Amino acid sequence: MKISELLGYQGSHDFAGTWVIQVFAVVFTALLFNFLVSLLMRRLAKKAQQSMNPWDDAFVHAVQKPLQVLIWVIGILFAAEIVAGRTEAEIFRAIDPVRNVSIIVVLTWFLIRFVKGFEKALIRTHSEKGSSIDVTTANALVKLVNASIFITAALVMLQTLGFSISGILAFGGIGGIAVGFAAKDLLSNFFGGLMIYLDRPFKVGDWICSPDMDIEGTVEEIGWRQTRIRTFSKRPLYVPNSVFANIVVENPSRMSHRRIYETIGIRYDDIHVMKDIVKEVKEMLISHDEIDKSQTMIVNFNQFSESSVDFFVYTFTKTTNWIRFHEVKQDVLLKISDIIENNHASIAYPTHVLQLDNADDTISFGGQ
Numbered sequence: 157m158k159i160s161e162l163l164g165y166q167g168s169h170d171f172a173g174t175w176v177i178q179v180f181a182v183v184f185t186a187l188l189f190n191f192l193v194s195l196l197m198r199r200l201a202k203k204a205q206q207s208m209n210p211w212d213d214a215f216v217h218a219v220q221k222p223l224q225v226l227i228w229v230i231g232i233l234f235a236a237e238i239v240a241g242r243t244e245a246e247i248f249r250a251i252d253p254v255r256n257v258s259i260i261v262v263l264t265w266f267l268i269r270f271v272k273g274f275e276k277a278l279i280r281t282h283s284e285k286g287s288s289i290d291v292t293t294a295n296a297l298v299k300l301v302n303a304s305i306f307i308t309a310a311l312v313m314l315q316t317l318g319f320s321i322s323g324i325l326a327f328g329g330i331g332g333i334a335v336g337f338a339a340k341d342l343l344s345n346f347f348g349g350l351m352i353y354l355d356r357p358f359k360v361g362d363w364i365c366s367p368d369m370d371i372e373g374t375v376e377e378i379g380w381r382q383t384r385i386r387t388f389s390k391r392p393l394y395v396p397n398s399v400f401a402n403i404v405v406e407n408p409s410r411m412s413h414r415r416i417y418e419t420i421g422i423r424y425d426d427i428h429v430m431k432d433i434v435k436e437v438k439e440m441l442i443s444h445d446e447i448d449k450s451q452t453m454i455v456n457f458n459q460f461s462e463s464s465v466d467f468f469v470y471t472f473t474k475t476t477n478w479i480r481f482h483e484v485k486q487d488v489l490l491k492i493s494d495i496i497e498n499n500h501a502s503i504a505y506p507t508h509v510l511q512l513d514n515a516d517d518t519i520s521f522g523g524q
Contacts (some may be wrong), residue, residue, distance in 0.1 A: 178238050179235045179238050179239065182231055182234050182235045182238065183231060183232075183235055185231065186227055186228055186230070186231025186232070186234075187231075189227055189231075190224055190227045190228060193223060193224060193227060194220075194224065197216065197219075197220045197223070197224075200212075200216045201213075201216050201217070201220070204216045213273070213277065214270060214273030214274050214276070214277045215270060215273070217269070217273050218266055218267075218269035218270035218272075218273050219266055219269075219270075221265075221269075222262045222263075222265045222266040222269065223266075225262055225265075226258075226259070226262045229255070229258045229259075229262065230255070233251055233254065233255045233258075236251055237251055253316070253317055256316045257313055257316065257317070260309055260312055260313050260316065261309075261313075263309075264305055264306070264309040267305050268302055268305060271298055271301050271302060271305070272298065274298075275294055275295070275298045279294060295360070295378070296353040296378075299380065341396075341398070344397075344398040344401075345380070345381045345382065345396050345397045345398045346380050346381065346397070347397075347398075348396070348397030348398040348399070348400055348401050349378065349379065349380045349381065349383075349397040350380075351397075351400075351401065352378055352383070352397060352400060353378070357400070357405055357407060358375055358405065358407050358409075359375065359378075360375050360376065360377065360378060361374065361375060361409070362374070362375050362407055362409040362410070363375075363407070363408050363409045364385070364405055364406065364407050364408070364409070365405075365406050365408065366403050366404060366405050366406065367404055367406065368403040368404050369399070369403055371385065371393065371395060371403075371405075372385075372387065372388065373385040373386050373387035373388060373393055374386045376392070378397075379397075380397075381396065381397065382394050382395060382396050382397060383395050383397060383400070411476050412476070413448055413451055413472035413473060413474070413476065414472065414473045414475065414476055414481040415470070415471070415472050415473075416469060416470070416471050416472070416473065416484075416485050416488060417468070417469070417470050418468065418469050418489065419458060419466050419467075419468045419469075420466065420467060420468070420469070420492060420496075420503065421461055421463075421464025421465060421466040421503065421504040422464060422465055422467075422496060422501050422502065422503060422504055423464065423465075423501065423502050423504045424463075424464070424465055424504075426465075426499075426500075426501035426502065427465050429499040429500070429501050430457050430465060430467065431457075432499055433467070433495055433496055433499050433501065434455050434456060434457055434467050436495045436498075436499075437455050437467075437469065437492055437495055438453070438455040440488075440491050440492070440495065441453060441455065441469070441471050441488070444487075444488065444491075446473055446474055446475065446484040446487075447471055447472070447473060447474070447484075447488075448471075448472050448473065448474045451471070451472040452470065452471070452472070453470070453471045453472075454468070454469075454470040454471070455467065455468070455469050455470075455471075456468065461504075462506070463504055463505070463506050463507045464504030465504075469488075469492070471488075473485070
């Protein structure tokens, strides 16, 4: 039944100007109803914020704007239908298709907003409970759900407009081959992103680097086409996902320990205290609170160098934090320096010995 029939419009038997009043009444009703719905949504939003359940927040936030837009769309189309009773213009034949398409678009908009709000609520709930959640996986699932919503909405919209879905799907199967050849780079990036989500060599927030390419920084976003990395110079680096299928990627964020590996040389004149120095350095590492004794620990006299006798320190810290690691390493190196000094030895620096003919002495030159 037409809206004009619902409002009692009788065509030529109605007095002039009645349709204008009816249009005004419909628009005013839509405006009033939209205002009441806005007040209701605000109250529901306040109550939702007071509750401990985050899901009602997501629902209220998702439904508010789409519902208001839907009220205006329905009101305007009803008003247009009244006007259509007074004219035979071709444009008014599109009222029913526009109404159906608008409802599908608004419903799709609501679902997209709700899925996004659901993701945020899920992450917030886990963080408040102290439990961990893989943000990258959650983001991937949201993108898959959004893609499913878009595809379903498009098919329903085409069916509503009178197109045959079976014919479209058949054409898509044939055309997909041509599109695949034309957009192979796009598809390779898509499947590269899919492999990142499935294999999870890294996730958002990880520090990654590649010895094969000049790639190093913190992962900020993993999209279906490219990954955004923030370098340590704070510049964004956009890497196509297909690149990660052909390079080696290191993920230092997942290291269990950080390594201290240093070679230290003392003078040849102090070689007689080398054994004591090595022993005391190892004892210092064993007693150090920030050194993990369960990992490999080596302190040994290593080699005779050109101007020094060297020993090396190989151990692991408990922390993986970059800043804290350097604080621990500094403390270890300073304590090693104190041990060398307490044994009346000195850290060697490059020297050269000049042998003079017809002289009993040699002259040593030191310097960097």
